[in-house]
Amino acid sequence: MAPNEFAALTDRVQGPVFLPGEADYGAERSGFLAFDQRRPQVVVGAVDAADVRAAVEFAAERDLPVAVLSTGHGIASEVEGGLLITTGRMSEVRIDAERRTAWFAAGVRWGQVVEAAAESGLAPLSGSAPHVGAVSYTLGGGLGHLGRRYGYAADHVRAIEIVTADGRFRRVTAESDAELFWALRGAGGNFGVVTGMEVDLMPVASLYGGGLYFDSHLIGDVLRTWQQWTRDLPEEMTSSVALVPFPDVPALPEPLRGRHVVHVRIAYAGDPAEGERLTEPLRAVGPRLIDSVREMPYREVGSINNDPVQPMGYVTDNAMLRDFDDAAIKTLLGLVGPDAPQRCVVEVRHLGGALSRPVDNCVGHRDAPYVFGVNSKVDEATVDAARELQSRVMREMAPWSTGGRNLNFLAGGSANPEGVRAAYDPADYERLGALKKARDPKNLFRLNHNIPPAR
Numbered sequence: 055m056a057p058n059e060f061a062a063l064t065d066r067v068q069g070p071v072f073l074p075g076e077a078d079y080g081a082e083r084s085g086f087l088a089f090d091q092r093r094p095q096v097v098v099g100a101v102d103a104a105d106v107r108a109a110v111e112f113a114a115e116r117d118l119p120v121a122v123l124s125t126g127h128g129i130a131s132e133v134e135g136g137l138l139i140t141t142g143r144m145s146e147v148r149i150d151a152e153r154r155t156a157w158f159a160a161g162v163r164w165g166q167v168v169e170a171a172a173e174s175g176l177a178p179l180s181g182s183a184p185h186v187g188a189v190s191y192t193l194g195g196g197l198g199h200l201g202r203r204y205g206y207a208a209d210h211v212r213a214i215e216i217v218t219a220d221g222r223f224r225r226v227t228a229e230s231d232a233e234l235f236w237a238l239r240g241a242g243g244n245f246g247v248v249t250g251m252e253v254d255l256m257p258v259a260s261l262y263g264g265g266l267y268f269d270s271h272l273i274g275d276v277l278r279t280w281q282q283w284t285r286d287l288p289e290e291m292t293s294s295v296a297l298v299p300f301p302d303v304p305a306l307p308e309p310l311r312g313r314h315v316v317h318v319r320i321a322y323a324g325d326p327a328e329g330e331r332l333t334e335p336l337r338a339v340g341p342r343l344i345d346s347v348r349e350m351p352y353r354e355v356g357s358i359n360n361d362p363v364q365p366m367g368y369v370t371d372n373a374m375l376r377d378f379d380d381a382a383i384k385t386l387l388g389l390v391g392p393d394a395p396q397r398c399v400v401e402v403r404h405l406g407g408a409l410s411r412p413v414d415n416c417v418g419h420r421d422a423p424y425v426f427g428v429n430s431k432v433d434e435a436t437v438d439a440a441r442e443l444q445s446r447v448m449r450e451m452a453p454w455s456t457g458g459r460n461l462n463f464l465a466g467g468s469a470n471p472e473g474v475r476a477a478y479d480p481a482d483y484e485r486l487g488a489l490k491k492a493r494d495p496k497n498l499f500r501l502n503h504n505i506p507p508a509r
């Protein structure tokens with residue numbers, strides 16, 4: 055398309071429009087994931103739902119695929135050509151304390167919702183990082199620190215406001231369009247651009263939570279104790295464990311610098327004294343380099359995982375596990391433990407509880423007891439080796455995998471069709487393909503974790 059054709063777009067939207075080569079085109083298409091390939095033909099900085107609608111209409115008229123960028127935490131965002139809608143300017147949050155709901159716009163980060171809900175002693179089903187986008191996280195399922203207690207974020211959505219491939223704005227609920235409502239809660243951005251969402255809030259003002267960091271010589275003992283411990287826990291306890299090779303840099307707390315540690319993340323949504331009692335077997339493994347587990351207001355939930363905030367390049371992969379037993383731990387430590395030649399961050403999250411209960415949406419693999427992830431910080435020079443290591447880890451952990459994947463932690467987007475398919479139960483994937491054929495037959499929304507229209 056000739057650049058002058060985009061002048062018509064500028065007239066149709068209130069927000070700014072950016073073309074390649076113009077000032078701010080680069081900044082507008084960047085986000086947390088610094089190692090990214092977003093090269094859209096045009097970027098629309100939407101300020102409201104009307105802008106989103108005008109941008110989708112403009113793209114649909116010209117058969118331009120539509121991509122969306124909120125915070126850039128996702129790895130589904132490789133965009134070559136097409137029209138990119140950025141949502142960062144859509145930042146409104148409304149809390150209804152009486153109904154225990156939150157409404158948030160497309161560009162809102164979890165931290166904003168957490169803060170606003172905390173004023174009323176309520177909490178959203180947010181994830182480990184407050185700077186992740188609330189909308190996309192929820193569209194992909196959304197696995198957070200209250201997961202075993204209340205389920206996935208997608209299980210507690212009341213309404214989704216969206217511009218669909220026909221350029222229409224809709225407020226989708228279980229009553230207005232049951233099939234689309236089923237699909238939107240778990241299928242990412244496949245069915246349109248979400249402009250806002252209404253979700254339930256939970257009556258959680260505080261947690262007994264934090265991190266237990268142990269030094270490398272205790273890694274095996276901690277992993278074995280944690281996996282035994284997770285076999286008999288109340289649903290109020292959600293936890294995960296991560297192996298983290300920390301660099302020796304002044305920005306880190308002194309006890310962690312240059313150490314390969316095991317970090318147990320605890321979130322107990324119940325009586326703090328009971329949380330403390332339940333945590334005893336983990337503390338009994340040995341001395342902690344840092345022990346930040348305490349009663350905390352929910353607004354400090356981001357301190358549990360302490361995820362990185364600065365933009366970075368990273369690659370990731372994940373697998374649902376049917377078990378995480380001693381043999382799995384031995385295999386993992388041989389590959390990426392403190393004595394292994396190569397390093398990366400691995401994490402195992404404990405599922406089950408409310409996450410395993412059936413809900414009428416398309417979030418997959420509810421029967422898996424664990425999800426396993428592998429993450430590497432990369433740049434151009436290290437990305438190939440990191441990908442090779444991740445493939446090897448996934449291959450060697452395959453005996454414990456169910457074959458399923460978690461959509462939110464999935465890399466590759468439209469370039470990883472088998473990974474996307476594996477995020478769903480097979481019958482759900484077929485149903486999603488059929489709905490995509492009916493609602494987005496030209497696959498306008500394909501620059502994402504794409505589910506192609508059924509043939």
Ligand SMILES: Cc1cc2nc3c(=O)[nH]c(=O)nc-3n(C[C@H](O)[C@H](O)[C@H](O)COP(=O)(O)OP(=O)(O)OC[C@H]3O[C@@H](n4cnc5c(N)ncnc54)[C@H](O)[C@@H]3O)c2cc1C
Pocket residue numbers: 085086121122123124125126127128129130131141160180181182183185186187188189190191193194195196197198242243244246247248249361362462463501502503
């Ligand atoms: C540090 C970190 C911590 C994380 N922790 C968790 C966690 O605890 N639990 C969990 O479940 N996930 C977690 N994730 C994964 C995260 O939820 C997903 O990557 C999510 O897609 C990020 O959304 P975003 O808006 O922040 O990122 P973006 O990169 O801006 O969006 C990702 C994709 O979502 C789609 N999208 C975004 N906005 C819209 C919209 N309005 N309408 C339609 N489609 C849209 C687009 O396809 C886009 O490419 C984490 C990721 C990181 C990097």
